[in-house]
Amino acid sequence: MDLDKFFYPRHIAIVGASSESLNFGGSSFLFKLKESNFPGKLYPINPKAKEVLGLKAYSGLSSLPEPPDMAMACVPAQSIPDLLKDCARRGTRHIHILTSGFKEINTPEGRRLESLVESISREKHLFVIGPNCMGPYCPAAGLTAWGAIPGLKGSIGIISQSGGNTQRLTEYLYFLGVGVEKAVSIGNATVLNSLDYLEYMWQDEKIDIIAMYLEGIDDGRRLLDLAREVCRTKPVILWKGGESGVGAATASSHTGSMAGEKWPWDAFFHQAGVTHVRSMDEWVDALLAFSCLPKPEGKGVFLIGGGGGNSVTNSDGCIHQGLDVPELSEKTMTLLKKTVPTVGSIAGNPLDDWQVFADPAYLGRILGLAYQDPSVGMVVVDRLIPRKAFHAFYDTDPTPRVIEIIHGLGPRKPTVFTVDSEGGDPDLAQKGAEMRARLCLAKIPAFPSLERAARALRHLYDYHRKHP
């Protein structure tokens, strides 16, 4: 199925771009496409205006100098059927419908219009994204009418039944240095459905990992078969909205979806090998881990940090996620026993040794040993940010040197950092986010808590165990 024109269009008609205010939709899309220097042509369609945001406006598709590769439809629902026919006439077969007011409002008129969208599209062989959605997003093409602007190019594919969640996801990934190849907010999925997009992204060589947010599902059996195939080569990380009865009812008003809360989702995730996440945080964390980390050779975690209570509860946290915190090899222990103070610290796994905060070279030596230790499958390094209540353990932030040393270690086992800054102190929140971002941009995932790190590592381990 050729959906490329949705993501790499040479020209876009924005149908319903107001010249009077920067409404959400037509004119805001146009504004953002201009802001992100979309390299193709932009044709605002507005029968009453000569210009919109400094661009020549056209009265309709028929007056355009060429058939646009894609039309973004931002006009009221009742005009959509005629617009689809206009598109077919003009030779534009790729249409994104932003407009709401179809089956999701659950009125006879809404359902009638939804049917018309479907029948006209089938008859005229139109590809339609939506209605009731944000549509396509592709940073490499400068196609960022919504989401992170400018976008960050990368190898994530996103298929989502929530525009809001996808906007946030693209932004979050941006700051963590995880780039997106294509994202699509699919709305009511009337013509093109989630399976069509999944198949498309499966075949897309630029995409390595697929993130999905789904509310409804028409053909569970096909989803299972397809997802199982996709997961052999590309991890699929799926957030299923409407798992609960109330969520399912809400999904019906949101995208008109049958959320299938009776469908055996647990069995589906297990059989398909799809990674199951339940929140925005979990979604982002898993994508960060999958996009930066190699395959773990085992589920034994080596916990490196400082603080006795921390060591105890971080162990608990890993075990709670189904990971192990194994004993280290003799070789590793020999070094640790030589270097870790007997009093106030603990040599072993977890390692409670404040030197790791202050001395990047020492941390590097420990990591080097851990990478050779057969009991260690993954490593979590806990870092504390200097703050007033603590005794200072360094003056200048050693993070750049830590990154340098880790990069110098050569092939490494999955290694992540935890930097806790969720204390309500705005200054600390900023510093913590900065330290995490710095590590993430260097492809060393960093999480705001052990719980989130362990959960992401468990997902990574599970995926690779099922797909060796």
Next chain:
Amino acid sequence: MDLDKFFYPRHIAIVGASSESLNFGGSSFLFKLKESNFPGKLYPINPKAKEVLGLKAYSGLSSLPEPPDMAMACVPAQSIPDLLKDCARRGTRHIHILTSGFKEINTPEGRRLESLVESISREKHLFVIGPNCMGPYCPAAGLTAWGAIPGLKGSIGIISQSGGNTQRLTEYLYFLGVGVEKAVSIGNATVLNSLDYLEYMWQDEKIDIIAMYLEGIDDGRRLLDLAREVCRTKPVILWKGGESGVGAATASSHTGSMAGEKWPWDAFFHQAGVTHVRSMDEWVDALLAFSCLPKPEGKGVFLIGGGGGNSVTNSDGCIHQGLDVPELSEKTMTLLKKTVPTVGSIAGNPLDDWQVFADPAYLGRILGLAYQDPSVGMVVVDRLIPRKAFHAFYDTDPTPRVIEIIHGLGPRKPTVFTVDSEGGDPDLAQKGAEMRARLCLAKIPAFPSLERAARALRHLYDYHRKHP
């Protein structure tokens, strides 16, 4: 048991305060006590110095002008037994031992010294906090040798077997406007144990809520009986370190504790009515909720926010936590149907209506109705921070006006906000933390995610259900 002198001492002898460097312990405690303007007298004990940090130093307890109310012992483990005898001789019965190197290092010498600490203390009737811990903390007394400096006075009591975790907790609570009356880091709990402190804080009229972090427990039966009693009047929020086998083994090296991982902790939490948390985030969140919110009349949550996907997954998140998202009364629905746009929004519960972000008065009207709606037990308001990827929904932050309006509503049902800013963008992290802090300081709890908000509300609901 009279432990008051630990928290409101008129004079403190800091035994082992180095004049040469600001080591962790003696001199850092002294430094921080000076910094926080401790109003009592500070006596550094250092036989080799004339002055420490500008204060006259003494060669020993015997040379002090008066018996200090409390001694903080920061000398090597092998000197501790003699120091205890000195204290007894001088009439100082309240001693905090920071020093490590006792049973937690699991050597014959460590165990021998631990036994000596116990036998001397019993024989001389000494009250001893520790060894191997940070000791007491009391903002109202200016006693902040560690933890948030300056501390924030309030009504939380903290009993913890981890100094590090307690430092962080006091800091986190500070920025959320939740004040602490007394905190104690109890270490190996050789003489005074967790039950002694619990009994003490139970009787303490200044304390309303008790936070605990426990690794070991000597007498589970007594803990159960006592905790059950305490919970009748004061919520106890307990983080149990060493729940897993590995965590328990680590606890043994940390505080020499038998973590009792075979003990039926689940049954304990259930029978005692103690609130069970499993991470720093969950601990802080529960304390924030308990300290700000009234008793919920039911577990029905009214979800107010904007965004369809958000509405679906926030419903899922509440149900996942065992809460309800009920239908609203006709009266509430009548207003909503009048004011919520039919297209692109959803009137009901969850409420998907962007007006609530921009119009505090409108939010106030909805809250007013919700407080009269019998199906609503609690309210969660989701707020988005303006960011580049979104269409702007307000120019100036309406949070101050929102706070004003909520305060003007009079008696209210438990109402919390969620402000998500965990995207890795340091600027957003700071803005989000600022918005949350602003709400929290106005006694309106704000959390960084729906999951965390729902978990805290579930704890609040459970406590009040068990203790009507």
